[in-house]
Amino acid sequence: MVSPALLVAVPLGLAFCVPLVGLASRKAARFVPIVACLFNLIVSLRLIPHAIEQPIVANMGGFTPPFSITLFAGPLGLILSALIALAGFVVSIYAVAYIDKGSTTRYHTLFLLLLVGATGVVLTGDIFNLFVFFEILCISSYALVAYLGDRGGLEAAAKYLIQGAIGSGLLLTGIGLLYGLTGTLNMASIAASVGSIGTVSVFVPMALIIAGLGVEAAIFPLNAWLPDAHSSAPSTISAILSGIAIEVGLYAVVRVVFTMFGASSMLLFLVFLGTLTLLVGEMCAFAQSNVKRMLAYSSIGQIGLILFAISIASSASIAGGLFQLITHTLSKVVLFLAVGYMIYRSGSTEISSLEGIGKRMPVTSMAFVVAAFSLVGLPPFAGFPSKFMIVRAAVAEGGALFLVLVALVLVGTVIEGAYFFRVIQAIFFKKRDEKPARHEAPVAALVPILVVVVLIIALGVYPDAITGALNSAASELLERAHYVRSVLG
Amino acid sequence: MSFLHDYAYYIGAFGLIFIGLLVVLAKHNLIKVIIGLSILDTGINLFLISVGYLRNGTAPIFSRPGLDASGMVDPVPQALVLTAIVIGVAVLALALGIAVRLYREFGTLDLRKIKELRW
Numbered sequence: 287m288v289s290p291a292l293l294v295a296v297p298l299g300l301a302f303c304v305p306l307v308g309l310a311s312r313k314a315a316r317f318v319p320i321v322a323c324l325f326n327l328i329v330s331l332r333l334i335p336h337a338i339e340q341p342i343v344a345n346m347g348g349f350t351p352p353f354s355i356t357l358f359a360g361p362l363g364l365i366l367s368a369l370i371a372l373a374g375f376v377v378s379i380y381a382v383a384y385i386d387k388g389s390t391t392r393y394h395t396l397f398l399l400l401l402v403g404a405t406g407v408v409l410t411g412d413i414f415n416l417f418v419f420f421e422i423l424c425i426s427s428y429a430l431v432a433y434l435g436d437r438g439g440l441e442a443a444a445k446y447l448i449q450g451a452i453g454s455g456l457l458l459t460g461i462g463l464l465y466g467l468t469g470t471l472n473m474a475s476i477a478a479s480v481g482s483i484g485t486v487s488v489f490v491p492m493a494l495i496i497a498g499l500g501v502e503a504a505i506f507p508l509n510a511w512l513p514d515a516h517s518s519a520p521s522t523i524s525a526i527l528s529g530i531a532i533e534v535g536l537y538a539v540v541r542v543v544f545t546m547f548g549a550s551s552m553l554l555f556l557v558f559l560g561t562l563t564l565l566v567g568e569m570c571a572f573a574q575s576n577v578k579r580m581l582a583y584s585s586i587g588q589i590g591l592i593l594f595a596i597s598i599a600s601s602a603s604i605a606g607g608l609f610q611l612i613t614h615t616l617s618k619v620v621l622f623l624a625v626g627y628m629i630y631r632s633g634s635t636e637i638s639s640l641e642g643i644g645k646r647m648p649v650t651s652m653a654f655v656v657a658a659f660s661l662v663g664l665p666p667f668a669g670f671p672s673k674f675m676i677v678r679a680a681v682a683e684g685g686a687l688f689l690v691l692v693a694l695v696l697v698g699t700v701i702e703g704a705y706f707f708r709v710i711q712a713i714f715f716k717k718r719d720e721k722p723a724r725h726e727a728p729v730a731a732l733v734p735i736l737v738v739v740v741l742i743i744a745l746g747v748y749p750d751a752i753t754g755a756l757n758s759a760a761s762e763l764l765e766r767a768h769y770v771r772s773v774l775g
Numbered sequence: 776m777s778f779l780h781d782y783a784y785y786i787g788a789f790g791l792i793f794i795g796l797l798v799v800l801a802k803h804n805l806i807k808v809i810i811g812l813s814i815l816d817t818g819i820n821l822f823l824i825s826v827g828y829l830r831n832g833t834a835p836i837f838s839r840p841g842l843d844a845s846g847m848v849d850p851v852p853q854a855l856v857l858t859a860i861v862i863g864v865a866v867l868a869l870a871l872g873i874a875v876r877l878y879r880e881f882g883t884l885d886l887r888k889i890k891e892l893r894w
Contacts, residue, residue: 414855421862428869437880441889444805444873451812451866452799458819458859459792465852466826 287336288329289344290359293367294406294419297322301398308391315391319378319398326371326405334364338758341772343411351411351773352472358411358773362608362759365752366408366537369612373529373619374401376734380623381522383730393433400426400526404534411773413461413546414471416538420457424450424502427531431519442514449501449511457498463491473546474773477766480547492547496539503535505593506563509586513570516582517635521626524578528585528622529615536589536611540596544763556597561694563590568701576635577628580705581621584661587698588614594695595676596763598683604760605753606675612752613660613668613745620657620738624650627727628713637712644714650727651713653735658706660742663699668745673699784825791818805877805884809870816863820856827852 300322308315336342341360345351359367378397385393403423410416428450432443465471467487468479480488497508504512512532516524543549543556567587574580592614595607627650632639644651660667663674680692726732745751762769779786795815799808827849835847874884881889 414858418858418862421866425862425865425869428866428873432873432876435876440873440877440880444870444877444886444889447866447870447873448799448808448812451870452796452815454862454866455792455795455812455815455819459822462819462823462826462852462855465823465855471851 287342288333290333290342290357290364290409291344291346293326293329293359293409294357294402296325297398297405298402301395301402304395304398305391308394312391315394316378316382316385319381319394319401320375322398323371323375323378323401326401327368327375330364330368330371333359334361334368334755337361337364338755341762341769343773351775352470352475355415356411356472356474356773357409358473358769359409360759360762360769360772361755362537362762363408365608365612365755365759366534367405369615370401370404370408370530370534373526373615374398376619376738377522377525377623379734380626380731383728384522384626385520388433388435393430396426396430396433397523397526400430400531404530407534408537411473412471413464413473413476413542416473417454417457417461420499420502420538421454423531423534424454427515427523427527430523431515431527433520433523434518436518438514438518442511442518446511446515449508453498453501453508455498456494456501460491460494460498463494467491472773473541474770477546477548478770478774488547492542492549492552495542496552499535499538499542501535502531503539503593504532504563504586504589505536505539505559506566506586506590509563509567512586513579513582516585517576517578521578521622521629524582525619525622525626528582528618532585532589533592533611533615536592536596539593540763544599545766545769548766550599553597553599557594557691560590560592560594560597561691563587564594564695564698565590568698568705572701572705574705575637577625577637577640577709578622578635580637580709581618581625584702584705585614585618587702588618588661591673591676591695591698594691595679598680598688599764600679600683601757601760601764602682603676603679604763605756606672606679608756608759609672609675609749609752610669613672613742616668616738616742616745617657617661620653620735620742621661623731623735624654624657624727627731628654631725631727637709640709641712641716646723646725647727648724649732650735653739654713655710656739656742658710660746662703662706666743666746668742668749670746671749784821784828788818788822788825791815791821794818803886805874805886805889808886809867809874812870813863813867816859816867820859820863823852823856823859 304315304318338361344357345354403419406419428447432439468476501508564587567583571580571583592607592611595603629635660669663669680688795811798811829848832848835850
């Protein structure tokens with residue numbers, strides 16, 4: 287069995303090989319991220335069955351926990367790392383043709399570092415290590431948002447950097463307080479000792495850590511940076527930021543709340559925050575005339591939905607939330623990648639300028655429609671079973687409160703449907719010229735889009751393919767004692 | 776006075792953190808905001824160090840026989856601060872790089888005037 291440490295080490299090594307390969311041939315450097323992501327995808331998928339039986343714990347440096355830095359590859363971490371690798375794989379194939387301006391080797395290095403950071407966050411079992419990987423993720427995404435070097439990108443990167451740096455500051459302060467309280471940085475041994483400390487003393491570091499991670503996860507009051515950053519970045523980066531970076535932030539929040547603090551009293555608050563994030567995101571998305579900003583606000587809404595589902599904290603709702611997370615990543619990757627070439631061909635990001643593009647780029651437009659339908663939750667696409675699972679789990683929770691919240695979530699979905707249908711209407715049913723010339727996106731861009739589209743339909747038709755793994759990921763989150771036992775022995 | 780004596784480092788650290796936050800929130804010049812971030816970082820580093828600090832403690836090295844581990848400062852926060860400083864430098868460098876590019880594009884560093892995008 288391969289050590290999960292390779293999931294971090296191999297892409298990290300390859301990331302710094304990109305400039306070296308780029309010295310020999312700038313064209314060859316573009317293929318390094320593809321290789322790294324493929325490696326990660328295969329290794330993660332092969333480790334998942336092992337992890338479902340027994341979580342894989344790797345201790346670095348030959349020390350035993352809690353003194354060593356632990357990598358904890360449970361079902362949840364490996365599912366997410368496979369998802370990161372998959373998204374990175376398709377986006378880096380797309381980027382071969384799409385990224386042609388500027389210093390491309392730097393782009394590919396940073397892109398791979400971003401994925402390393404994300405993979406590290408989902409696999410680590412050490413809170414300070416999580417901070418370090420988080421910073422790798424954040425710093426490379428600040429730089430990538432500004433990659434094009436235009437006014438919008440620079441301004442968005444500056445805003446993102448300032449808010450992200452404050453967030454990391456809060457996170458680090460929280461970690462410092464926690465270390466002062468427990469004398470350890472290992473998440474399992476913090477989880478073991480946090481129960482014996484007074485609730486008030488634990489609350490302050492928990493609030494700081496959640497607020498710090500919440501900036502990256504774009505939970506409602508902390509999401510001011512997201513629409514600018516996601517809409518000003520190159521489309522490949524928007525896809526990764528929207529499909530991976532904020533999900534990783536959300537994972538970190540969930541891991542901290544569920545596993546490390548076991549804070550069941552926080553969950554209802556997070557349910558409310560999720561609903562609020564969902565409604566705010568969807569309403570703002572509805573008001574946008576810029577298609578990339580619309581997709582960015584829709585990501586905020588989806589994050590709210592996932593947070594809502596996971597914070598209900600029943601086994602079915604966590605599985606549904608994780609399913610929604612996977613659906614959102616796949617759909618948003620397709621949406622941003624498809625929109626990337628639509629914008630490129632029409633020359634503007636306004637929704638009105640996309641009118642009639644369905645005739646000029648039918649395949650790309652159909653991919654957009656499939657992903658949009660999946661995000662709204664129409665059968666037979668992957669969004670349907672995931673939203674259905676969430677709604678069923680929330681209703682099963684019972685009580686008038688959850689019925690009201692489910693109603694609000696469904697209102698959010700209706701708004702989501704409204705703005706996606708408006709774009710689809712513009713793409714297909716509004717004509718500008720009678721005989722448009724067909725000008726499809728290049729094959730290198732279409733192939734990765736279509737691969738994910740097929741995956742969306744396959745998961746929608748046969749959701750049972752992953753529900754088993756999702757259920758064991760849900761029980762990993764719910765069973766703290768098992769997590770502690772498998773790390774500390 | 777004994778409160779001040781015992782908690783001087785924490786007061787100093789959180790004082791720096793709040794000064795940094797205030798500068799970031801209240802100033803409009805991007806360079807000043809970046810200075811604020813730097814002060815914030817320094818405050819956090821000082822805080823981390825003071826978590827593991829022991830008055831009259833020695834370095835955590837068994838340099839001569841008879842040294843007792845209980846009289847040593849905690850080395851873990853120092854390792855953390857070393858990492859945090861490196862990360863802080865990276866963020867600072869990137870922020871200053873972006874500031875240079877922003878000045879070239881907009882001709883100003885006033886964040887109130889750099890408003891192409893809507894919030």
